[in-house]
Amino acid sequence: MDELGRLRGEIDRMDDEIVRLINERARIAIEVGKVKKAAGSNAFYSPERERLIFERLGTSNPGPFPTDALKAVYREILSGALSLEKPLRVAYFGPETTYTHQAAIRAFGSSAEFLPMHGIRDVFMAVSRGDAEYGVVPVENSTEGVVTYTLDVFMESDLRISSELLLEINNNLLSVSGRIEDVKRVYSHPQPLAQCKEWLDRNLKDVPLIEVSSTAYASKRASEEPDSAAIAGEMAAQRYNLACVARRIQDIPDNSTRFLTISKNITHRTGHDKTSLLLSIKDRVGGLLNILSPFSRHGINLSRIQSRPSKRRAWEYIFFIDLVGHVEDEQVAAAIAEVEQECVFLKILGSYPSTDSATGKSAS
Numbered sequence: 006m007d008e009l010g011r012l013r014g015e016i017d018r019m020d021d022e023i024v025r026l027i028n029e030r031a032r033i034a035i036e037v038g039k040v041k042k043a044a045g046s047n048a049f050y051s052p053e054r055e056r057l058i059f060e061r062l063g064t065s066n067p068g069p070f071p072t073d074a075l076k077a078v079y080r081e082i083l084s085g086a087l088s089l090e091k092p093l094r095v096a097y098f099g100p101e102t103t104y105t106h107q108a109a110i111r112a113f114g115s116s117a118e119f120l121p122m123h124g125i126r127d128v129f130m131a132v133s134r135g136d137a138e139y140g141v142v143p144v145e146n147s148t149e150g151v152v153t154y155t156l157d158v159f160m161e162s163d164l165r166i167s168s169e170l171l172l173e174i175n176n177n178l179l180s181v182s183g184r185i186e187d188v189k190r191v192y193s194h195p196q197p198l199a200q201c202k203e204w205l206d207r208n209l210k211d212v213p214l215i216e217v218s219s220t221a222y223a224s225k226r227a228s229e230e231p232d233s234a235a236i237a238g239e240m241a242a243q244r245y246n247l248a249c250v251a252r253r254i255q256d257i258p259d260n261s262t263r264f265l266t267i268s269k270n271i272t273h274r275t276g277h278d279k280t281s282l283l284l285s286i287k288d289r290v291g292g293l294l295n296i297l298s299p300f301s302r303h304g305i306n307l308s309r310i311q312s313r314p315s316k317r318r319a320w321e322y323i324f325f326i327d328l329v330g331h332v333e334d335e336q337v338a339a340a341i342a343e344v345e346q347e348c349v350f351l352k353i354l355g356s357y358p359s360t361d362s363a364t365g366k367s368a369s
Contacts, residue, residue: 031086038090050093050113050138052168052266053275055083056358060277084114093117096128096137100221102241108172108264109141125155129162132267139167145263146174148200148255151311155265156325159283159354164267166281166355174262176201176255179241180227180234183248190215192223193236201236203256263360272357274331279308281354282326287347299343300328303336331356 062079063072087093097109099121109119120137122128128140143152176197180188190213191198191205198205198214205214217223220237221244227235228245235247242249286292300307309327330337332353345351 034086096131278331
């Protein structure tokens, strides 16, 4: 017991030193903010600087403390320090406790001011009006594919992609009692219902499935109806005091959603970047080949190409393209200039730090 007391005393002293150093770091962060302001810069938040910090921490961490946990700790340190410079307002496709809300917290830390919006277009409008510095919207699910409405709004907006985030989606069946035999109906957003179709067919075959506007609203309904359940995340369970009937009921275990942060700002290159484009090609033989060839000639990898109707003219298609690299890279700029000659229109949505699709973390 004497040895246990000694070890705990060492931990207490280390905790005191950590708190002292965090506050010293915060004081320096305040000075950084003053320097930025004196230089006329309003860019208090820098995704590229943040990525470099996480990269350095991941490389220098000798263990045994897990690198992912270290990054999570620093996410909150950076968020708290940023709030001392200037409170960051973040609009997201709400309401509270949805997966987009979780993604917003993961991206900006809990010290940001989060503004739930009724729809994806409302997120874009809040950032455009200056009600928020950043917005968070879903763009793609690994099971259900692209969120086409987000791409539609990008067509009309001048906002840019500042960063991306992959969030693992764990769909849970939640109810007041936590007993599957009590469940007479299931509420959820259409996407989680689709992602859990096989599980629901096996376990709740004759139970009505009711589509609602969000997983948060589904959880609220389940909290008010003891014979109902919701498919949602753990954050919703905590918010609405629901018990877990079954965890991770999605049909494909590796289920994740890609989210984008949007702003008026340009994100500078980090060396591990991605660029997103929207374009429409000329209607002629070999049109698609003509826009792909320049990327090949300049040695640029395309990580995604997705087509959808333009909704402007019959049989006209818009292509959403992700490529590896930054518009500040010479080869990327040259390829895009060539591609633009073959397009009816081409729009650069942004260049931003890339995310490692295998881990959901910023590449490091």
